[in-house]
Amino acid sequence: MARPKKKHNKEIFALGNEAVVEGALLAGCNFYAGYPITPSSEIMEIMAQRLPTIPNGAFIQMEDEIGGIGAIIGASLAGRKVLTATSGPGFSLMQENLGYGCITETPLVIVNVMRGGPSTGLPTSPAQGDVQQARWGTHGDHSIIVLSASNVQECLEMTIEAFNLAEKYRTPVILLIDEITAHTREKIIIPNENEYEVFNRTLPTMPPEWYKPYEETVRGVPPMPAIGSGYRFHVTGLTHDVNGFPTSRADEVRELNERLFRKIDQFLDDIQLVEEVDTDDAEVAVIAYGTVARSAELAVKQARALGVKAGLLNLKTLFPYPRKATEKLLYKVKTIIVPEMNMGQISREVKRVNNGQVSVRTINKVDGQIIAPAEILKVLTRV
Amino acid sequence: MADIKGTQLIHEYLRHNKKFPHVFCAGCGHGIVLGSLIRSIHGLGLSKDDVCVVAGIGCSGRLAAYVDFNTVHTTHGRALTFATGIKMAKPNMHVIVVMGDGDSMAIGGNHLIHAARRNIGVTALILNNNIYGMTGGQCSPTTPSGSFSMTTPAGQMEQSFDCVELCSAAGANYVARGSVFHVNKLDAMIMEGITNPGFGVVEILSPCFTQYGRKNKFKSPVEMYQALKKKVTPIERFNEIPEAERGERVPSGVFVKKNKPGLEEKYYEMAAMCQGGE
Ligand SMILES: Cc1ncc(C[n+]2csc(CCOP(=O)(O)OP(=O)(O)O)c2C)c(N)n1
Ligand code: SF4
Numbered sequence: 186m187a188r189p190k191k192k193h194n195k196e197i198f199a200l201g202n203e204a205v206v207e208g209a210l211l212a213g214c215n216f217y218a219g220y221p222i223t224p225s226s227e228i229m230e231i232m233a234q235r236l237p238t239i240p241n242g243a244f245i246q247m248e249d250e251i252g253g254i255g256a257i258i259g260a261s262l263a264g265r266k267v268l269t270a271t272s273g274p275g276f277s278l279m280q281e282n283l284g285y286g287c288i289t290e291t292p293l294v295i296v297n298v299m300r301g302g303p304s305t306g307l308p309t310s311p312a313q314g315d316v317q318q319a320r321w322g323t324h325g326d327h328s329i330i331v332l333s334a335s336n337v338q339e340c341l342e343m344t345i346e347a348f349n350l351a352e353k354y355r356t357p358v359i360l361l362i363d364e365i366t367a368h369t370r371e372k373i374i375i376p377n378e379n380e381y382e383v384f385n386r387t388l389p390t391m392p393p394e395w396y397k398p399y400e401e402t403v404r405g406v407p408p409m410p411a412i413g414s415g416y417r418f419h420v421t422g423l424t425h426d427v428n429g430f431p432t433s434r435a436d437e438v439r440e441l442n443e444r445l446f447r448k449i450d451q452f453l454d455d456i457q458l459v460e461e462v463d464t465d466d467a468e469v470a471v472i473a474y475g476t477v478a479r480s481a482e483l484a485v486k487q488a489r490a491l492g493v494k495a496g497l498l499n500l501k502t503l504f505p506y507p508r509k510a511t512e513k514l515l516y517k518v519k520t521i522i523v524p525e526m527n528m529g530q531i532s533r534e535v536k537r538v539n540n541g542q543v544s545v546r547t548i549n550k551v552d553g554q555i556i557a558p559a560e561i562l563k564v565l566t567r568v
Numbered sequence: 569m570a571d572i573k574g575t576q577l578i579h580e581y582l583r584h585n586k587k588f589p590h591v592f593c594a595g596c597g598h599g600i601v602l603g604s605l606i607r608s609i610h611g612l613g614l615s616k617d618d619v620c621v622v623a624g625i626g627c628s629g630r631l632a633a634y635v636d637f638n639t640v641h642t643t644h645g646r647a648l649t650f651a652t653g654i655k656m657a658k659p660n661m662h663v664i665v666v667m668g669d670g671d672s673m674a675i676g677g678n679h680l681i682h683a684a685r686r687n688i689g690v691t692a693l694i695l696n697n698n699i700y701g702m703t704g705g706q707c708s709p710t711t712p713s714g715s716f717s718m719t720t721p722a723g724q725m726e727q728s729f730d731c732v733e734l735c736s737a738a739g740a741n742y743v744a745r746g747s748v749f750h751v752n753k754l755d756a757m758i759m760e761g762i763t764n765p766g767f768g769v770v771e772i773l774s775p776c777f778t779q780y781g782r783k784n785k786f787k788s789p790v791e792m793y794q795a796l797k798k799k800v801t802p803i804e805r806f807n808e809i810p811e812a813e814r815g816e817r818v819p820s821g822v823f824v825k826k827n828k829p830g831l832e833e834k835y836y837e838m839a840a841m842c843q844g845g846e
Binding site: 216239240243244245248251253254255259260261262263264267281285292411412417419421422423431553 | 583615617618620622632633634637639641642643646648650651652654655656657658661678679682777831839842843
């Protein structure tokens with residue numbers, strides 16, 4: 186999705202959280218359910234104002250985050266494009282139903298505006314502590330898509346991306362933002378309708394009596410009719426056969442679980458989004474995401490001015506972890522620096538891919554403060 | 569004669585070739601509820617496509633898999649939240665939720681009171697067997713004081729919830745209590761629960777001999793049904809009996825019947841105004 190450049194595009198001055206709403210509505214989101222929590226609440230508040238004004242738009246404030254995710258799963262099964270937003274504590278409450286979303290292949294978009302933790306932690310301070318929770322927070326072995334955004338414009342673009350991936354692969358998609366991006370106000374460009382792609386789930390074309398809700402397809406993603414559209418089928422969180430009914434037959438269990446991985450893992454090129462800055466001739470590279478990637482971009486520019494051949498790999502997709510893009514970088518550089526507002530949740534992925542090839546330096550900060558460009562520059566100029 | 573007709577009718581609504589035999593024990597009340605639900609939907613003349621049955625986790629939750637509607641078997645305690653999303657997304661659909669007593673009042677207690685408070689247009693059938701059936705007979709929020717279960721070996725010491733009082737106080741539009749022994753009345757309650765606007769609750773006393781009966785000195789499922797017959801008393805009669813003489817009796821009938829519009833109706837009316845309609 187190219188950043189739109191046309192002059193007649195609408196420009197607004199928006200918070201990251203507002204940009205999420207704009208992106209969601211552009212992607213066709215017409216259902217929001219959730220429970221307020223700092224620093225994500227603006228997303229919910231703006232949705233409460235906007236959704237009633239669009240045809241078929243529905244909004245409901247639930248009694249807790251478990252209710253929030255339950256309601257969006259129900260609405261998604263009923264054919265809506267759904268969003269909920271939360272922060273760490275609420276995200277924890279959603280985990281059981283997140284797994285339900287995975288096994289029932291229900292498109293969902295969940296935005297987690299990360300704050301300092303653990304527990305209620307630092308409600309208004311930034312952190313990147315929920316990265317591995319997004320990957321592994323629910324129970325059971327499963328594949329999942331986790332995205333991030335590092336500035337307000339990206340909040341809009343990555344929200345559209347999240348909806349597209351959720352619909353394309355029939356899966357929950359988690360968008361992680363940190364408090365700084367969510368609460369930074371900057372100018373963004375709202376693209377025109379024809380400047381971005383909107384993907385909707387594939388509807389079945391066969392007559393209802395032939396429809397098998399979980400049958401293998403070329404892409405591994407079965408078509409998905411809405412509840413009430415004449416296709417009467419069973420949805421369950423229990424491991425199910427192609428008809429959607431519970432099974433414990435080893436061959437059927439294996440088939441379902443393997444397809445749930447395969448439908449995502451065979452399209453990594455479509456899912457793993459990264460942005461590279463000055464990596465062509467880089468000798469040292471930063472791998473970063475979220476607001477930290479923004480600090481890193483400036484640090485890389487400053488390092489270049491000082492004669493250091495530095496580069497940046499900005500991860501817009503965190504999971505499935507962009508192995509290919511990381512490997513490409515490993516052949517070029519002598520050192521990789523991974524700054525994060527946690528004790529090393531993505532650097533462990535980087536080290537796994539690196540497997541001892543080059544030196545990996547981490548910068549970890551868990552004091553509720555941003556990692557400033559100078560802190561990254563200091564390491565960049567010393568390696 | 570009438571019986572054969574009834575069976576034929578029920579067969580029209582079952583997913584025979586898909587998921588049978590069912591999991592219910594011999595003598596379980598949940599199968600009777602399944603029959604009652606089907607007769608009620610048939611009696612109202614609803615199209616199968618317009619009905620969505622949402623169930624929680626527990627023996628009661630399995631009911632959804634057997635009936636040929638749009639069916640969703642959710643997570644334990646959360647059926648009402650899924651149903652709320654479905655109803656808000658498809659306000660014209662008849663969304664019927666099937667939950668156990670543990671499902672609805674323990675893990676899902678918060679969702680129950682809030683579904684009632686916001687008066688979402690969903691019909692909740694609460695299959696109360698006073699026990700956790702599926703997990704092997706632990707006590708539930710409705711296990712009567714003094715009753716035995718796997719986790720109350722010395723008898724339940726806690727107080728139990730009265731589902732009817734709970735839902736009435738929380739603001740449900742329609743609240744009724746029936747039993748699987750009194751099926752004709754039960755059919756009528758379910759029908760009324762479905763047609764009444766807003767949130768409707770039908771508590772259904774449904775015996776579980778396997779987990780509750782055996783531990784509480786019932787000799788057979790039949791004995792449990794006989795006890796149910798004695799216990800369940802129409803509200804009017806119940807109110808005439810002096811409190812000291814009520815003993816184990818439980819009032820049954822329709823306790824609340826209000827006509828307030830459901831949340832979804834109010835929401836879409838507001839939305840139409842936002843969109844410039846009138
Ligand atoms: C989060 C969660 N906790 C616990 C369970 C285990 N569990 C399954 S069914 C059940 C209780 C069922 O009892 P009830 O709701 O009364 O229904 P019944 O089986 O008696 O019809 C429990 C505790 C679960 N599935 N999920
Ligand atoms: S355990 Fe109890 S509730 Fe479950 S099927 Fe058997 S009799 Fe019914």
